[in-house]
Amino acid sequence: xxxxxxxxxxxxxxxxxxxxxxxxxxxxxxxxxxxxxxxxxxxxxxxxxxxxxxxxxxxxxxxxxxxxxxxxxxxxxxxxxxxxxxxxxxxxxxxxxxxxxxxxxxxxxxxxxxxxxxxxxxxxxxxxxxxxxxxxxxxxxxxxxxxxxxxxxxxxxxxxxxxxxxxxxxxxxxxxxxxxxxxxxxxxxxxxxxxxxxxxxxxxxxxxxxxxxxxxxxxxxxxxxxxxxxxxxxxxxxxxxxxxxxxxxxxxxxxxxxxxxxxxxxxxxxxxxxxxxxxxxxxxxxxxxxxxxxxxxxxxxxxxxxxxxxxxxxxxxxxxxxxxxxxxxxxxxxxxxxxxxxxxxxxxxxxxxxxxxxxxxxxxxxxxxxxxxxxxxxxxxxxxxxxxxxxxxxxxxxxxxxxxxxxxxxxx
Amino acid sequence: xxxxxxxxxxxxxxxxxxxxxxxxxxxxxxxxxxxxxxxxxxxxxxxxxxxxxxxxxxxxxxxxxxxxxxxxxxxxxxxxxxxxxxxxxxxxxxxxxxxxxxxxxxxxxxxxxxxxxxxxxxxxxxxxxxxxxxxxxxxxxxxxxxxxxxxxxxxxxxxxxxxxxxxxxxxxxxxxxxxxxxxxxxxxxxxxxxxxxxxxxxxxxxxxxxxxxxxxxxxxxxxxxxxxxxxxxxxxxxxxxxx
Numbered sequence: 010x011x012x013x014x015x016x017x018x019x020x021x022x023x024x025x026x027x028x029x030x031x032x033x034x035x036x037x038x039x040x041x042x043x044x045x046x047x048x049x050x051x052x053x054x055x056x057x058x059x060x061x062x063x064x065x066x067x068x069x070x071x072x073x074x075x076x077x078x079x080x081x082x083x084x085x086x087x088x089x090x091x092x093x094x095x096x097x098x099x100x101x102x103x104x105x106x107x108x109x110x111x112x113x114x115x116x117x118x119x120x121x122x123x124x125x126x127x128x129x130x131x132x133x134x135x136x137x138x139x140x141x142x143x144x145x146x147x148x149x150x151x152x153x154x155x156x157x158x159x160x161x162x163x164x165x166x167x168x169x170x171x172x173x174x175x176x177x178x179x180x181x182x183x184x185x186x187x188x189x190x191x192x193x194x195x196x197x198x199x200x201x202x203x204x205x206x207x208x209x210x211x212x213x214x215x216x217x218x219x220x221x222x223x224x225x226x227x228x229x230x231x232x233x234x235x236x237x238x239x240x241x242x243x244x245x246x247x248x249x250x251x252x253x254x255x256x257x258x259x260x261x262x263x264x265x266x267x268x269x270x271x272x273x274x275x276x277x278x279x280x281x282x283x284x285x286x287x288x289x290x291x292x293x294x295x296x297x298x299x300x301x302x303x304x305x306x307x308x309x310x311x312x313x314x315x316x317x318x319x320x321x322x323x324x325x326x327x328x329x330x331x332x333x334x335x336x337x338x339x340x341x342x343x344x345x346x347x348x349x350x351x352x353x354x355x356x357x358x359x360x361x362x363x364x365x366x367x368x369x370x371x372x373x374x375x376x377x378x379x380x381x382x383x384x385x386x387x388x389x390x391x392x393x394x395x396x397x398x399x400x401x402x403x404x405x406x407x408x409x410x411x412x413x414x415x416x417x418x419x420x421x
Numbered sequence: 422x423x424x425x426x427x428x429x430x431x432x433x434x435x436x437x438x439x440x441x442x443x444x445x446x447x448x449x450x451x452x453x454x455x456x457x458x459x460x461x462x463x464x465x466x467x468x469x470x471x472x473x474x475x476x477x478x479x480x481x482x483x484x485x486x487x488x489x490x491x492x493x494x495x496x497x498x499x500x501x502x503x504x505x506x507x508x509x510x511x512x513x514x515x516x517x518x519x520x521x522x523x524x525x526x527x528x529x530x531x532x533x534x535x536x537x538x539x540x541x542x543x544x545x546x547x548x549x550x551x552x553x554x555x556x557x558x559x560x561x562x563x564x565x566x567x568x569x570x571x572x573x574x575x576x577x578x579x580x581x582x583x584x585x586x587x588x589x590x591x592x593x594x595x596x597x598x599x600x601x602x603x604x605x606x607x608x609x610x611x612x613x614x615x616x617x618x619x620x621x622x623x624x625x626x627x628x629x630x631x632x633x634x635x636x637x638x639x640x641x642x643x644x645x646x647x648x649x650x651x652x653x654x655x656x657x658x659x660x661x662x663x664x
Contacts, residue, residue, distance in 0.1 A: 321510075
């Protein structure tokens with residue numbers, strides 16, 4: 010081993026307490042960075058899952074312009090063919106057709122606006138979690154007399170507003186496609202769901218697809234096909250060919266980043282937050298390293314003077330101090346990786362309980378689990394190590410530039 | 422062995438002025454000195470007389486305020502910092518009062534350090550280290566760290582470090598000051614023998630009467646000037662004792 014490397018490695022153990030304190034500070038910084046990144050990834054992933062897995066799907070197909078105008082007449086072009094094609098497409102894991110229309114819901118005593126969604130109960134039950142969220146009654150289950158086309162499932166908050174209970178009658182009023190004539194239909198509350206999101210619980214009602222199509226005068230037209238993909242990563246890729254494949258003949262297929270731009274912002278904000286935390290942690294680490302190395306350099310002024318006197322070039326001395334920074338970094342990174350792994354692993358097992366907390370319109374329904382990746386244990390330690398070495402250049406430069414005779418006169 | 426007529430160090434009107442607490446202090450006030458190969462010279466004088474400053478100047482550790490220093494025909498002021506480092510590495514051995522071994526390196530590593538800087542191959546380094554430690558009675562201590570050696574043993578290692586790369590001269594600043602008189606005397610005998618055998622010049626800055634007694638040449642410095650310069654063996658005439 011190079012004699013300067015050997016000396017550097019042994020030098021960091023000359024003052025074990027100082028090395029321990031600085032090393033632990035660096036290690037804690039690294040562990041915090043790993044954990045923060047895992048937590049941010051977990052949070053972002055969880056939010057995306059809530060947004061896409063609960064109801065909306067990872068992607069959706071609409072008629073072009075429907076998302077912007079919500080006009081009932083803008084139905085998916087050739088929906089039967091599209092649905093048939095999707096059924097045979099291996100890239101698509103699941104899908105369900107829907108109609109969407111704003112309506113006025115009236116009970117015996119109250120009136121409230123609502124989004125009326127026509128669903129195919131069987132595929133919807135498999136596709137979204139709306140069926141699981143039903144707190145009272147059921148989600149379009151056939152009764153003794155078969156399926157009742159007048160069944161309606163409403164959100165708990167809307168039920169409160171309308172003072173409606175299970176079995177009560179509700180009248181929906183909506184504008185028909187093409188004519189804008191108002192259509193009215195009476196339904197009976199067969200289910201009340203509680204999703205935990207105000208927007209859904211307070212403003213959505215579900216009716217059978219056929220009934221919605223009839224009421225809106227759509228024939229067999231549909232407004233939306235929600236879908237999930239076999240490769241969930243493709244959903245976040247706006248350039249994935251799948252979106253192009255289904256965006257033709259007046260239809261548009263888009264993934265969740267387009268449907269929920271706020272989630273994309275959350276994702277990039279999370280990355281920014283990690284970067285800010287990283288910068289702060291690196292700043293603290295830098296001060297710790299500079300302090301430790303300067304103390305070490307000052308304590309060994311005479312020794313450095315001797316090394317220079319016997320013929321060590323300034324560069325040799327610089328290398329020695331940088332190697333010491335590297336040795337400190339190596340030791341700290343090792344400790345930081347272990348600490349980071351242990352803490353993150355434990356939280357990955359136990360999860361964090363943020364259930365019921367709503368953030369950006371999304372409510373956490375399950376425990377929050379950080380996501381560990383191999384990259385966190387490679388990229389961050391390498392970054393911390395390189396940073397430690399770079400920071401070491403400052404005291405190293407100082408040590409290499411000092412006057413030999415002054416160094417040999419100085420004692421602490 | 423270097424020809425004894427070769428001039429290792431020549432100084433001309435060497436002056437050094439320090440600023441200490443805002444006060445100008447003239448440590449050297451015009452030193453003209455020639456040191457030849459193979460000399461065993463003691464530079465003596467009271468504290469603050471300029472002995473260590475003179476050693477610093479002639480070893481290239483510090484630069485003079487005025488005057489010139491030639492190190493083996495090379496003018497010190499013409500040499501870059503890097504050239505001076507290399508010159509010291511290849512031609513000057515240092516022995517310090519407090520030994521100043523590198524505490525995190527073993528005896529072997531301390532002794533071979535300069536040869537590592539010289540990029541000598543490992544086998545040659547180890548051969549020379551073994552030889553010199555053997556000569557200095559330190560065989561068997563090679564893997565110890567300096568902190569586990571006595572003062573005398575540490576100074577032997579320091580001598581080994583200074584000599585192992587076969588320099589032209591050894592500069593020793595108060596080498597016996599931290600040793601008891603017997604150990605000091607033993608080491609001095611050892612250095613004298615090495616001087617006789619290898620022809621390396623030894624230049625001591627010292628207060629120790631024992632070194633002065635054994636030195637072939639004694640240069641007395643007072644107030645930054647050479648007060649006397651005496652060649653005990655009469656080979657050369659330097660300068661009579663000034664008033």
